[in-house]
Amino acid sequence: MRLSACVLTAMLLGTGPASAESVESAEFRVWGIHPIKTVSISTGPLTVTVAATECHGPDQNAGCRFDGVSNQAVVSVSQKGFVPFRMTSDSQASFVRVAIIRLSTRARHYGVVIDNQWGGSAGGTKVTIIEPDAASFKAVPLTYLGTNALIGEVKLFSDRSRSDGRPAFVLEAPAFNFSGECAACTRGVPLLLGVRRGRSADLSAEPSARRLFARDLPQRKRICMSDFRERNGNCAAYVADAARLGRVRSAWRIMLHYYRPEPEGYPAALRSYLVNGGYISAAEARALPLS
Numbered sequence: 001m002r003l004s005a006c007v008l009t010a011m012l013l014g015t016g017p018a019s020a021e022s023v024e025s026a027e028f029r030v031w032g033i034h035p036i037k038t039v040s041i042s043t044g045p046l047t048v049t050v051a052a053t054e055c056h057g058p059d060q061n062a063g064c065r066f067d068g069v070s071n072q073a074v075v076s077v078s079q080k081g082f083v084p085f086r087m088t089s090d091s092q093a094s095f096v097r098v099a100i101i102r103l104s105t106r107a108r109h110y111g112v113v114i115d116n117q118w119g120g121s122a123g124g125t126k127v128t129i130i131e132p133d134a135a136s137f138k139a140v141p142l143t144y145l146g147t148n149a150l151i152g153e154v155k156l157f158s159d160r161s162r163s164d165g166r167p168a169f170v171l172e173a174p175a176f177n178f179s180g181e182c183a184a185c186t187r188g189v190p191l192l193l194g195v196r197r198g199r200s201a202d203l204s205a206e207p208s209a210r211r212l213f214a215r216d217l218p219q220r221k222r223i224c225m226s227d228f229r230e231r232n233g234n235c236a237a238y239v240a241d242a243a244r245l246g247r248v249r250s251a252w253r254i255m256l257h258y259y260r261p262e263p264e265g266y267p268a269a270l271r272s273y274l275v276n277g278g279y280i281s282a283a284e285a286r287a288l289p290l291s
Contacts, residue, residue: 032095085137105165176236186233
């Protein structure tokens with residue numbers, strides 16, 4: 001990426017370019033190559049700039065191969081008194097969403113959310129949180145079950161019950177698609193992630209997250225109990241939502257009555273999925289009948 005002398009000087013000095021758009025905290029902006037345009041935003045003392053990397057050959061990424069313009073972006077973060085930070089977005093990303101966020105209600109601590117969207121029916125993404133670390137910045141990738149390949153469009157979760165004001169982020173847990181249904185027909189339940197002690201943490205079991213599952217459950221239950229052929233994914237999501245709310249046994253009985261019994265072994269596979277995803281314990285799973 002080629003930077004003008006004034007922009008480069010501003011970044012080295014730890015201040016943002018004059019053209020940066022002033023935005024509210026948690027207000028996302030989107031960078032992509034259709035059309036290609038540098039995005040620069042600022043909130044409080046912090047500035048974020050997103051611009052395309054240079055294409056060095058057609059094999060660099062899909063954008064360079066098919067459009068002659070790189071679909072990878074360089075994300076630059078600057079703040080007076082801090083060492084400037086730069087990272088390159090994922091080579092498979094279709095576009096990048098960025099937002100500046102408050103990291104604490106106790107002080108004017110700001111960070112950045114970088115949402116590398118892959119697109120497609122599965123809605124793949126990789127999310128990175130940029131946080132201040134002494135006089136520099138550090139990148140913390142959000143992960144779930146050991147992987148940073150996530151699903152959904154990240155949203156900020158407001159939890160006023162937390163005294164420290166630390167933000168959390170809503171995504172989508174991997175769906176249970178044992179029946180091989182279409183990706184758009186089979187969506188996962190809400191997933192709540194955050195950064196705690198400098199590492200990614202799954203916050204889905206915290207009491208404040210219950211309202212996410214309570215909001216998601218009714219539609220999943222309705223589809224599960226319908227005659228829609230590809231309903232098994234929603235039956236699984238309904239049970240997972242209910243498990244987060246402490247109602248897994250009643251939801252399990254309803255699922256057994258309404259799920260489409262193909263392929264064979266669906267209840268046993270769903271039970272294992274719920275344990276592996278942390279929705280229920282192994283002891284709770286043993287109490288759920290398979291028929």
